[in-house]
Amino acid sequence: MKILIAGGGKVGSSLIKELSAENHEITLIERRASTIERLCQMYDIMGIEGNCATMRVLRDADTENADLLIAVTDADEINLLCCVAAKQINPDIHTIVRIRNTEYADQVAELQEAFGLSLTVNPELSAAREIERLIRYPGFLKREPFAGGRVELVELRLDENSVLNGVQLKNISSVINTRVLVCAVLRGGKATLPKGDFVLKADDRIFVTAPAAQLTILLRSLGIITHKVRRVILAGGGRISFYLAQMLLKGGLTVNIIDNNPARCDILARDLPGAEISLGDAAFPAVLDREGVADCDAFITLTGLDELNVIISLYAMNQGVPIVITKQSHTDAVREILDKLKLGSVISPKELCSDIIVRYVRAMRDTDGDTAVAVQTVADGRVEACEFILGPAAMHQKTPLKDIKFRPNVLIAAVTHKGTTTIANGLTEFETGDSVVVISSGDRVVSRFNDIFA
Amino acid sequence: MNYKSIGRFIAQILAVEALFLLPALVLSLVYKEPAATRAYLMTLAIVLVLAGLLYLATRGAKANIYEKEGLVCVGLSWILMSITGSLPFFLSKEIPSLVDAVFETASGFTTTGSSILTNIEALDKSLLYWRSFTHWLGGMGVLVFLLAIIPGSEGHSGFTLHLLRAESPGPSVGKLVPQMRKTARILYLIYIAITALDILFLLFGGMPVFDAFCIAFGTAGTGGFAVTNAGLGGYSPYIQVVTTVFMLLFGVNFSLYYLLLRKDFKSVRKDQELRFYLLTVLGAAVIFIISIFPMYREAGKTAGDVVRDSFFQVGAIITTTGFATADFNLWPTIAKAVIIFLTIIGASAGSTGGGMKCARALLTGKTLSRNVRCMMKPNRVIPVRMNGRVVSEDVLRNLHTYLIAYALIHIVSFFIVCLDGFDLTTSFTAVLTCSNNVGPGLGMVGPTGNFSQFSILSKLVLIFDMLAGRLEIFPMLVLLSPDTWSRK
Numbered sequence: 001m002k003i004l005i006a007g008g009g010k011v012g013s014s015l016i017k018e019l020s021a022e023n024h025e026i027t028l029i030e031r032r033a034s035t036i037e038r039l040c041q042m043y044d045i046m047g048i049e050g051n052c053a054t055m056r057v058l059r060d061a062d063t064e065n066a067d068l069l070i071a072v073t074d075a076d077e078i079n080l081l082c083c084v085a086a087k088q089i090n091p092d093i094h095t096i097v098r099i100r101n102t103e104y105a106d107q108v109a110e111l112q113e114a115f116g117l118s119l120t121v122n123p124e125l126s127a128a129r130e131i132e133r134l135i136r137y138p139g140f141l142k143r144e145p146f147a148g149g150r151v152e153l154v155e156l157r158l159d160e161n162s163v164l165n166g167v168q169l170k171n172i173s174s175v176i177n178t179r180v181l182v183c184a185v186l187r188g189g190k191a192t193l194p195k196g197d198f199v200l201k202a203d204d205r206i207f208v209t210a211p212a213a214q215l216t217i218l219l220r221s222l223g224i225i226t227h228k229v230r231r232v233i234l235a236g237g238g239r240i241s242f243y244l245a246q247m248l249l250k251g252g253l254t255v256n257i258i259d260n261n262p263a264r265c266d267i268l269a270r271d272l273p274g275a276e277i278s279l280g281d282a283a284f285p286a287v288l289d290r291e292g293v294a295d296c297d298a299f300i301t302l303t304g305l306d307e308l309n310v311i312i313s314l315y316a317m318n319q320g321v322p323i324v325i326t327k328q329s330h331t332d333a334v335r336e337i338l339d340k341l342k343l344g345s346v347i348s349p350k351e352l353c354s355d356i357i358v359r360y361v362r363a364m365r366d367t368d369g370d371t372a373v374a375v376q377t378v379a380d381g382r383v384e385a386c387e388f389i390l391g392p393a394a395m396h397q398k399t400p401l402k403d404i405k406f407r408p409n410v411l412i413a414a415v416t417h418k419g420t421t422t423i424a425n426g427l428t429e430f431e432t433g434d435s436v437v438v439i440s441s442g443d444r445v446v447s448r449f450n451d452i453f454a
Numbered sequence: 455m456n457y458k459s460i461g462r463f464i465a466q467i468l469a470v471e472a473l474f475l476l477p478a479l480v481l482s483l484v485y486k487e488p489a490a491t492r493a494y495l496m497t498l499a500i501v502l503v504l505a506g507l508l509y510l511a512t513r514g515a516k517a518n519i520y521e522k523e524g525l526v527c528v529g530l531s532w533i534l535m536s537i538t539g540s541l542p543f544f545l546s547k548e549i550p551s552l553v554d555a556v557f558e559t560a561s562g563f564t565t566t567g568s569s570i571l572t573n574i575e576a577l578d579k580s581l582l583y584w585r586s587f588t589h590w591l592g593g594m595g596v597l598v599f600l601l602a603i604i605p606g607s608e609g610h611s612g613f614t615l616h617l618l619r620a621e622s623p624g625p626s627v628g629k630l631v632p633q634m635r636k637t638a639r640i641l642y643l644i645y646i647a648i649t650a651l652d653i654l655f656l657l658f659g660g661m662p663v664f665d666a667f668c669i670a671f672g673t674a675g676t677g678g679f680a681v682t683n684a685g686l687g688g689y690s691p692y693i694q695v696v697t698t699v700f701m702l703l704f705g706v707n708f709s710l711y712y713l714l715l716r717k718d719f720k721s722v723r724k725d726q727e728l729r730f731y732l733l734t735v736l737g738a739a740v741i742f743i744i745s746i747f748p749m750y751r752e753a754g755k756t757a758g759d760v761v762r763d764s765f766f767q768v769g770a771i772i773t774t775t776g777f778a779t780a781d782f783n784l785w786p787t788i789a790k791a792v793i794i795f796l797t798i799i800g801a802s803a804g805s806t807g808g809g810m811k812c813a814r815a816l817l818t819g820k821t822l823s824r825n826v827r828c829m830m831k832p833n834r835v836i837p838v839r840m841n842g843r844v845v846s847e848d849v850l851r852n853l854h855t856y857l858i859a860y861a862l863i864h865i866v867s868f869f870i871v872c873l874d875g876f877d878l879t880t881s882f883t884a885v886l887t888c889s890n891n892v893g894p895g896l897g898m899v900g901p902t903g904n905f906s907q908f909s910i911l912s913k914l915v916l917i918f919d920m921l922a923g924r925l926e927i928f929p930m931l932v933l934l935s936p937d938t939w940s941r942k
Contacts, residue, residue, distance in 0.1 A: 026632050
C-alpha cells in the first residue's frame with residue numbers, strides 16, 4: 001500500500017519502522033531535512049521536505065495515488081489541515097490523525113465526522129487507558145485484549161517465591177486450577193514459544209492467554225495479592241496524568257499529582273477539582289516522601305524525562321510501593337536494560353499509538369478475510385500475537401490441532417467459536433467464522449492465516 | 455567498519471557477474487571458439503569459487519552499512535569486477551598481458567571505450583560480445599542491478615541508499631519511488647526498453663544481428679567499443695543517425711523518463727539540466743558545422759555529411775560514448791577545443807554517461823554567479839536554485855569538494871602519464887578521456903589511435919582514472935585513504 005506519513009517524530013518513526021517491515025511504500029513528509037536524512041538512511045522510504053499541510057508538498061508526495069495518510073506532526077491543527085488538503089487532492093484517501101491537545105479531547109468525535117477522518121489517535125489518552133487497566137488488575141505487566149475482550153494476553157513476571165517456579169508447563173493447570181496457556185517466555189532477553197516440558201524459573205517474564213473471565217482466578221491461585229488500590233501518586237503533570245487522573249477520579253480513587261511547573265499546577269487544579277495537586281520537583285526524595293510515597297498503592301512516573309522516570313520508579317519500588325508504572329518515550333534501545341532493573345510495567349505512548357495505527361493499516365489490507373484484524377507485539381516486539389477472523393479460504397478447518405503441521409515458532413493460543421472461547425489444546429478445532437489468536441516469534445511477520453502452516 | 459557485510463555484498467556481485475558471463479559462454483559454443491569456451495569456464499569457476507568462499511566467510515553479517523561501507527563496497531566491487539571480467543581475455547590468450555586485459559575490461563565496465571587493441575576484428579566473436587556487454591552492465595551499474603533483485607532485508611533496508619548514492623552519477627541522488635527495489639527495477643526496465651528499441655532500429659537498417667546487439671550495448675552504456683576496425687564510420691548513414699539519436703537519449707537523466715511515464719510533461723519540459731544539455735549539444739554542433747565546412751567541401755563531401763558528422767561527434771563526446779565516424783584529430787583547433795570542453799562537461803546526472811555532468815556544470819555556474827553577487831553586497835542572502843528549488847549548502851559543498859578532487863586527479867595522473875614521453879596533447883587528452891569515460895582523445899589516442907603504446911604504470915593510472923570517473927571519484931579516493939582501513 002502507498003502510505004504517506006506526515007511528521008517524523010517519535011510516533012512517525014515508530015510507524016515507519018513497523019510499516020516498512022511489512023513492505024508498504026512509505027513517503028515521509030517532514031519539515032526538518034536532517035530528520036528525513038536520518039530516517040531515509042535507516043529505512044527504505046522516500047522523504048519529502050516541507051510543510052505537510054500545503055498542497056504543493058502533498059502533490060510532490062504523490063497524494064493522488066496514495067491509499068492512506070497518517071498525520072502525526074506535533075501540532076493538531078497542522079495534522080487536521082494536512083488531511084483536509086489531502087482530501088482535496090484525493091477524495092478516496094484514508095486519513096489517520098493524531099489529536100492530542102486535551103482541550104480538543106471531548107470533541108474528537110465531531111472533528112472526525114466534520115473532517116471525514118478514518119481514525120483519530122491520541123497517544124496520551126491510550127497510555128492513560130493502558131495504565132488505568134493495569135492499576136485495575138495489578139500483577140500484570142501488560143494486558144492485551146482479543147476477540148472483543150473475551151480473551152486476554154497478559155504478561156507476568158515470576159518473582160522469587162512464585163508457586164510456578166520449577167513447574168513444567170504440562171502440569172501448570174494443576175497448580176493454577178484453571179485452563180490457561182503459557183504462549184511465550186522471555187528469559188534473559190530471549191523469547192521462546194515453550195513446549196510442554198519447559199520448566200519455569202524465577203525472573204521469567206511469561207505471556208499467558210486466558211479467558212477474560214478467569215483472570216481473577218489466575219491471579220488468586222498465583223498468590224498475587226490483589227489488594228484494592230485506593231491512593232495513586234502521579235509524578236509529572238502532563239497530558240497522560242490529566243487523562244489518567246480523570247479516569248481514576250471517576251473510579252473514586254485518591255489521586256495526587258506532583259509537578260514542578262507552577263502554571264501547569266494551576267491548570268491541573270482548575271480542571272481536576274477532585275485531585276490533590278502539589279507543586280514540587282519529583283526528582284527529590286524529600287518531595288516524594290512528603291507526599292507519602294511509602295504508603296500509596298500505586299506510583300506512576302510520567303515526567304518528560306525518561307531517565308528521571310526510571311530513577312523515581314526505582315526509588316518508589318525501594319519504598320515498597322506495590323504497583324509502579326514507568327513511562328518511557330524512547331524505548332527501542334534500552335528495553336533490555338530496563339528489564340534487568342525489574343522496573344515493573346513500562347508504558348510507551350508512541351508504541352501504543354503506533355500499534356493502533358498498524359492495526360488499522362492491516363485491517364485496510366484485509367480484503368479476503370484472511371489477514372489479521374488485531375496484532376499486538378509483546379515481549380518487547382520479539383513476539384507477535386495476531387487475531388484472525390477465519391474466512392472460507394483458511395486451511396485445515398475442523399481438524400484437531402495435534403494433527404496439523406505448523407511452521408516453527410507459531411502456535412494457536414485461543415479459538416473463539418460462536419462466543420465461547422477455548423484456550424487451545426491438542427483437540428481444539430477451528431472453522432470459518434471463528435476468531436483465532438495466533439502467537440508467533442521470529443523475524444517474519446505472520447500477515448495471513450495460512451502462513452502459519454508448515 | 456563492517457567487513458562482513460561488505461564481503462557479503464561483493465560475493466553477491468560476483469555471483470551476478472557470473473550470471474552475466476553465461477550468454478558469452480553460450481556464444482563461444484555457437485561460434486565454435488574452443489579457446490574462449492575454456493577461458494569462460496575457467497573464469498566462471500574462479501568467480502564462483504571466490505563468491506562461494508566469501509559468502510561462507512561472511513555468514514552472520516549484519517546489514518548495517520553506512521556511508522563508509524557503501525563507498526568501500528562500491529569501490530572494491532568495481533575493481534574486483536574489472537579484474538575478474540578481464541580473465542576471459544587473458545585466459546584465452548587473446549590479450550596476452552593481464553594489465554592490458556584489465557585495462558580493456560575496466561574501460562568496458564566504466565563505459566569509457568578506450569582500447570589497447572590494434573586490430574579489433576582479430577578478437578573472437580564471443581569475446582567481442584563480452585567486451586560490449588560490459589558497457590551495458592557498467593552503464594546502469596551492477597549494484598543497482600543487485601538492488602533490483604535482492605529481497606528487501608527485514609527492518610533496516612535504508613542502508614541500500616548508500617550503495618545507490620555511491621554508484622549512481624550526479625550531485626544529489628534520490629529514489630524515484632519509496633522502495634529501493636522498485637526504484638532499481640524501474641531504472642533497469644527503462645534501460646532495457648530503450649536498448650531494445652535501439653536494437654530494433656539498427657536491425658531495421660540492415661545491420662547484422664551480432665553488430666546490432668554490440669553497438670546497442672555500447673550506445674546504451676555510453677561506452678563506445680565497436681566491433682569492426684572501421685568503427686561506426688563503416689555503417690550506413692541511417693545507422694549513424696539512429697545511433698546519434700540514441701546516444702543523446704541515453705545521456706538524459708533517467709528520472710525524466712520516469713516522469714514521462716507518469717505523464718508529468720511539464721516538469722520534463724522545464725527541467726533546467728535537460729535544457730542546458732540540449733543547448734550545449736546544439737551550440738557545439740553549430741561550431742562543428744561552421745568550422746569543418748570548408749574542409750569537407752574541399753574533400754568533395756555534401757552538406758548532409760557535414761551536419762551528420764557534426765551531430766554524431768557532439769553526441770558521441772558529450773554523452774561520453776566515444777564512437778567516431780570522422781577523425782576529428784584532423785579538424786580545426788577550435789573544433790578540438792570544443793571536443794575537450796564536451797569531454798569535461800559530460801552527460802546529464804542520472805544517465806549512463808560520464809564526465810562532470812551537466813547538472814554540476816550548471817550548478818557551478820550558478821554558484822559562481824551567486825558568490826560574485828555576494829561579494830558586491832556581502833549582506834545579501836541569495837540561495838542557489840535548480841528547477842525552482844533551493845539547493846542546500848551541503849550539496850554545494852559536496853560539489854566544490856568534487857571539483858577540487860576532479861582537478862587534483864587530472865593533475866596527478868597527467869604528471870605520471872607524461873613520464874612516458876609522449877607529446878602534451880596525447881598525454882593530456884589520454885587522462886581526460888579516461889577519467890571522463892569518453893574513449894578517444896586527441897593526438898596518438900585519437901579516434902584512429904589506441905592506448906597500447908603506454909607503459910604499464912600509465913595504464914594502471916588510467917585504469918584508476920576510469921574507475922574514479924565512473925564512480926564520481928569518492929569511492930576510489932576512500933579506498934586510498936588510510937582512515938578507511940585503520941581501526942582508530
